[in-house]
Amino acid sequence: MDAIIRTEGVSKVFNAGLADEIKAISAVSIEISRGQITVLKGPSGSGKTTLLGLIGCMSRPTEGKIFVEGKDVAKLPERFLTDVRRKTFGFIFQHFNLIRGLTVMENVMLPLYPTDIDGGQMERRMEEILDKLDLTAKRAVRVEKLSGGQQQRVAIARAMINEPAVILADEPTAHLDTKLSEDFLNIVTSLNTEGKTIVIATHDPLIYEKPYIDNIIEMRDGAVKEAALL
Amino acid sequence: MKGNGRIIEYALSTLARRKFKNFSIAVVFSALIAVLSSILFLTHAYKTETLKLLDNSPEIILQNMSGGRHELIPTEYIKTLSGIAGVGQITPRYWGYYYDSLTSANYTLMAVDENMRDIQLIDGRMPQTDTECAVGRGVADLRQAGLKDDFFLITGAELSVNLKIVGIFTANSAILTNDLVVMTKDSLIKFFNMPADKATDITVEVNNPAEVSMVARKIRRAFPNSRPILKNELIRTYDNIFNWRGGIVLTMFFGAIAAFMIFVWDKATGINAQERREIGILKAIGWETADVLTLKFWEGAVVATGSFLTGLILAYVHVFYFNAQFLAPVLKGWSVLFPRFQPMPYIDIYQIFVLFFLTVVPYVAASVVPSWKAAISDPDAVMR
Amino acid sequence: MIFHTGVLALVAGSLIVLIMTLFSVAIALRIIIGWDITKSTAKQLILERQTYLVATIMKYVMGFQILSLFLFVYTADDIHKLFVGAMCATGSLNANPIGWSVLFAKIVIFFLCTMWLAINRVDELAEDYPLVRFKYKYLIALAPVIALEAYWQLDYFLGLRANVITSCCSSLFSDEGITVASSLASLPVGPSMYVFYGAGAVEIVLLFLLMKRPGSSPSLRYISGAWSLIFFIVSVASIISFVSIYYYETPVHHCPFDLLQKQYMFIGYPLYGSLFGGILFSMAAAVTEPFKKIDSIRTEIHNAQRRWTKISILLIIVFIIIATWPIVFSNFRAYD
Ligand SMILES: Nc1ncnc2c1ncn2[C@@H]1O[C@H](COP(=O)(O)OP(=O)(O)OP(=O)(O)O)[C@@H](O)[C@H]1O
Ligand SMILES: [Mg+2]
Numbered sequence: 001m002d003a004i005i006r007t008e009g010v011s012k013v014f015n016a017g018l019a020d021e022i023k024a025i026s027a028v029s030i031e032i033s034r035g036q037i038t039v040l041k042g043p044s045g046s047g048k049t050t051l052l053g054l055i056g057c058m059s060r061p062t063e064g065k066i067f068v069e070g071k072d073v074a075k076l077p078e079r080f081l082t083d084v085r086r087k088t089f090g091f092i093f094q095h096f097n098l099i100r101g102l103t104v105m106e107n108v109m110l111p112l113y114p115t116d117i118d119g120g121q122m123e124r125r126m127e128e129i130l131d132k133l134d135l136t137a138k139r140a141v142r143v144e145k146l147s148g149g150q151q152q153r154v155a156i157a158r159a160m161i162n163e164p165a166v167i168l169a170d171e172p173t174a175h176l177d178t179k180l181s182e183d184f185l186n187i188v189t190s191l192n193t194e195g196k197t198i199v200i201a202t203h204d205p206l207i208y209e210k211p212y213i214d215n216i217i218e219m220r221d222g223a224v225k226e227a228a229l230l
Numbered sequence: 231m232k233g234n235g236r237i238i239e240y241a242l243s244t245l246a247r248r249k250f251k252n253f254s255i256a257v258v259f260s261a262l263i264a265v266l267s268s269i270l271f272l273t274h275a276y277k278t279e280t281l282k283l284l285d286n287s288p289e290i291i292l293q294n295m296s297g298g299r300h301e302l303i304p305t306e307y308i309k310t311l312s313g314i315a316g317v318g319q320i321t322p323r324y325w326g327y328y329y330d331s332l333t334s335a336n337y338t339l340m341a342v343d344e345n346m347r348d349i350q351l352i353d354g355r356m357p358q359t360d361t362e363c364a365v366g367r368g369v370a371d372l373r374q375a376g377l378k379d380d381f382f383l384i385t386g387a388e389l390s391v392n393l394k395i396v397g398i399f400t401a402n403s404a405i406l407t408n409d410l411v412v413m414t415k416d417s418l419i420k421f422f423n424m425p426a427d428k429a430t431d432i433t434v435e436v437n438n439p440a441e442v443s444m445v446a447r448k449i450r451r452a453f454p455n456s457r458p459i460l461k462n463e464l465i466r467t468y469d470n471i472f473n474w475r476g477g478i479v480l481t482m483f484f485g486a487i488a489a490f491m492i493f494v495w496d497k498a499t500g501i502n503a504q505e506r507r508e509i510g511i512l513k514a515i516g517w518e519t520a521d522v523l524t525l526k527f528w529e530g531a532v533v534a535t536g537s538f539l540t541g542l543i544l545a546y547v548h549v550f551y552f553n554a555q556f557l558a559p560v561l562k563g564w565s566v567l568f569p570r571f572q573p574m575p576y577i578d579i580y581q582i583f584v585l586f587f588l589t590v591v592p593y594v595a596a597s598v599v600p601s602w603k604a605a606i607s608d609p610d611a612v613m614r
Numbered sequence: 615m616i617f618h619t620g621v622l623a624l625v626a627g628s629l630i631v632l633i634m635t636l637f638s639v640a641i642a643l644r645i646i647i648g649w650d651i652t653k654s655t656a657k658q659l660i661l662e663r664q665t666y667l668v669a670t671i672m673k674y675v676m677g678f679q680i681l682s683l684f685l686f687v688y689t690a691d692d693i694h695k696l697f698v699g700a701m702c703a704t705g706s707l708n709a710n711p712i713g714w715s716v717l718f719a720k721i722v723i724f725f726l727c728t729m730w731l732a733i734n735r736v737d738e739l740a741e742d743y744p745l746v747r748f749k750y751k752y753l754i755a756l757a758p759v760i761a762l763e764a765y766w767q768l769d770y771f772l773g774l775r776a777n778v779i780t781s782c783c784s785s786l787f788s789d790e791g792i793t794v795a796s797s798l799a800s801l802p803v804g805p806s807m808y809v810f811y812g813a814g815a816v817e818i819v820l821l822f823l824l825m826k827r828p829g830s831s832p833s834l835r836y837i838s839g840a841w842s843l844i845f846f847i848v849s850v851a852s853i854i855s856f857v858s859i860y861y862y863e864t865p866v867h868h869c870p871f872d873l874l875q876k877q878y879m880f881i882g883y884p885l886y887g888s889l890f891g892g893i894l895f896s897m898a899a900a901v902t903e904p905f906k907k908i909d910s911i912r913t914e915i916h917n918a919q920r921r922w923t924k925i926s927i928l929l930i931i932v933f934i935i936i937a938t939w940p941i942v943f944s945n946f947r948a949y950d
Contacts (some may be wrong), residue, residue, distance in 0.1 A: 270619060297700075310880070351619055392881070465695065466695060466696055468783060469695045469696055470696055473617055473618040473619075473693070473696075474617045476617075476619045477617030477619060477621070477622060478617065478619055479922055480619050480622050481622065484622075487626075519663065519666050520666060523666060523670055579876075580620070580688050581619075582685070583685055584619050584620050584623045584685070584689075587623040587624070587626075587627050587681065587682075587685055588619075588622075588623045588626065591626075591630060591678060591681075592626075592630060594674060595630045595633075595634060595674070598634070598667070598670060598671060599667070600672065601670075602667045602670060603667060605666070606663040606666065
């Protein structure tokens with residue numbers, strides 16, 4: 001199975017050279033296979049979010065290489081990093097990070113605003129995704145009026161609007177009860193069956209104990225403890 | 231609509247969601263522009279009024295000089311003047327200043343002559359007998375006098391004149407008629423105790439405008455003690471004076487503009503947590519630094535344009551519909567008797583351009599760095 | 615010194631531009647010294663982000679510069695009453711001849727800023743920012759020019775004395791004068807038309823060739839860039855020599871500024887706008903040509919050049935049409 005993302009000896013140091021210098025992750029080498037569901041597992045502070053951000057082209061590693069679809073992005077200037085991110089990744093953040101005051105539709109389409117995509121096409125995509133996530137009835141509602149589960153579905157819809165190959169989720173069930181967590185997993189598995197690669201950072205057993213998880217990468221103190229369970 | 235268009239749309243919706251945040255900048259900005267443009271509009275209106283008045287004035291005004299000072303001019307000069315080639319109509323003028331201790335104001339007293347037909351009376355008629363007079367609106371208001379009322383003029387020499395107001399007038403330009411008192415030549419001569427063979431000055435028309443300076447030179451040669459004042463020179467001088475006034479006031483405003491720049495800088499730097507988070511989200515979901523800069527540019531452009539237009543409209547209404555009431559006390563010191571004239575509404579693109587340059591350019595310059603600071607926030611900031 | 619709101623606005627504006635430029639120069643120095651694209655240090659990230667700031671500032675500087683060019687012409691026009699003999703902007707500029715240098719410098723700076731932005735644009739399209747040092751050196755070189763222009767402008771206004779006797783446009787642009795401007799005005803209309811349309815035809819053919827065969831040799835690109843400059847000068851001369859008199863419909867009025875006024879329906883804006891735009895895009899395509907040597911931006915430059923060449927042709931054609939319009943449609947005849 002080919003790796004859509006591969007890292008080689010990736011480290012990230014925060015506040016380098018300062019008194020509060022901290023090495024969040026060091027020498028991480030992992031592979032994420034195309035079309036699989038991978039879980040990044042580990043206790044709080046182990047570097048899951050940092051790693052997720054790095055492979056999602058949110059920032060650059062201090063050291064090492066990161067290959068996304070075969071291209072090394074570790075040294076790309078931010079402008080191009082953003083471009084790769086826009087084309088490849090959809091993010092679902094721990095705190096949904098929706099923009100209050102905007103409607104569901106606006107929040108979902110927001111990532112495409114600065115792109116050259118045609119307005120009609122953008123709206124068609126949005127309608128389709130809202131329909132799939134059962135949000136059509138709420139399309140014109142402001143996001144702060146929605147329940148937690150609905151807000152997360154909006155966040156998922158927004159992550160999907162750019163038709164990414166990879167969906168990255170950081171602690172997606174942290175704020176959800178069991179029922180909603182199961183709902184989330186149902187959505188994720190259905191996306192996976194459509195061919196999307198999924199990476200979830202979590203320490204919620206509800207997720208990583210699911211039988212359909214293809215791959216678990218366990219982290220501790222900024223390093224990979226045990227890779228490639230299957 | 232593509233990329234940029236949607237960013238503009240988003241900028242508008244952001245402004246709408248944060249009405250109050252931008253409100254203070256918009257208010258201060260509009261106020262600054264309103265004050266500045268009121269001053270410019272008013273000075274410009276003055277300038278135009280004055281120059282318009284000069285339009286009707288004679289090509290040459292001849293004054294007599296003695297010891298470097300303006301003296302009465304012998305009317306016998308007229309004979310010699312009419313001998314100079316190119317000279318048209320020659321008219322002696324009788325006028326003088328009068329300080330009225332009752333109202334602490336300076337009036338201009340002038341004798342009726344034919345040229346005054348230009349002056350449109352608003353009410354009444356021109357004086358015909360030695361006991362009648364017509365006054366400018368400013369004088370009438372100061373004295374709280376109306377038609378048919380009595381009008382006293384007293385001089386130190388225990389001479390006093392009691393006239394009846396038969397007309398109150400205005401002219402194309404209110405500036406010079408406002409403080410005017412018009413009476414017959416005889417009563418004026420008597421009042422000022424002028425010798426019978428002298429006038430205040432003499433106006434000389436020149437048939438061909440191109441010959442004005444040549445005629446002036448000939449006059450000087452004929453009367454070395456005289457000073458011919460050319461209309462063109464007057465226009466230039468007035469132009470210069472009004473430019474000076476505008477310039478001086480503006481210089482005083484440089485402090486205000488600098489303060490405004492600091493205010494903008496401060497406001498734009500101190501973006502609140504919610505706004506910072508929003509920009510963080512935008513960066514995280516795939517907006518590039520340049521996109522956020524574009525967003526910030528449009529936000530600024532909308533605020534600036536909105537405030538600019540608001541300020542202009544306020545100034546326009548203030549100056550042209552409310553006679554610059556708020557500015558009048560400030561500007562009153564400028565002229566002896568501040569005319570309450572109604573400036574003609576006008577729109578001058580050049581002035582708007584100057585105002586734009588004086589206000590929007592500093593605004594833009596002051597907000598560059600703060601917008602950039604906001605735009606470069608880390609995309610992964612919202613993940614923490 | 616002429617104390618005038620327009621003058622104050624211009625002086626304040628150039629002060630702001632100068633401060634912004636010096637600020638960019640400080641960043642440029644830091645970038646030239648510290649730039650290392652192979653490192654992902656925090657310092658490199660900051661420098662990278664500062665490039666956005668400099669680019670933004672330069673865009674504003676360019677914008678302010680073009681506005682200030684217009685404001686300068688308007689102000690010269692507005693203050694002409696102060697000078698004996700002046701009847702329009704030309705007279706005010708003659709009242710202190712450094713005014714012409716200011717006008718010239720403003721145009722040059724606008725061109726230089728635009729070229730900087732063109733280079734910046736292609737540079738930003740390459741992942742390794744290959745032109746970063748070059749463009750910041752260019753920026754540093756630009757700063758003294760901007761400072762000089764600000765100084766000249768101040769000098770011009772300080773040196774103006776009201777009542778100075780000056781020549782107005784009808785004598786400056788009159789047939790008997792000996793200045794450059796008057797020699798332009800005294801150019802015989804017929805032959806200058808041939809030169810103008812000849813130069814315009816060459817310009818369009820060159821651009822057309824480059825558009826049809828974008829792979830053509832670099833020298834053609836350079837020739838076209840140089841020719842654009844020549845065409846610009848020819849065009850300005852032609853506007854003074856004959857385009858103006860057809861718009862004004864008088865054989866002696868040659869003023870290039872009056873075209874901007876209301877009584878001529880602001881025709882100067884589209885006229886000069888299309889000329890400046892056309893020349894700038896064509897020159898931008900030429901200026902970026904040498905960087906095609908660099909692998910990482912070759913295709914990007916190639917695409918940008920095609921786009922720019924197309925826009926350039928379009929604008930030049932629009933310009934020639936506007937310039938030709940009154941010659942064909944007005945009843946005025948400069949010669950029979
Ligand atoms: N921007 C930052 N600046 C400084 N330190 C940081 C930054 N981001 C993360 N860290 C530190 O790096 C380490 C790894 O953090 P990270 O957020 O990746 O862990 P995590 O596994 O996601 O933890 P959690 O389960 O709490 O989300 C932590 O010690 C954290 O404090
Ligand atoms: Mg985390």
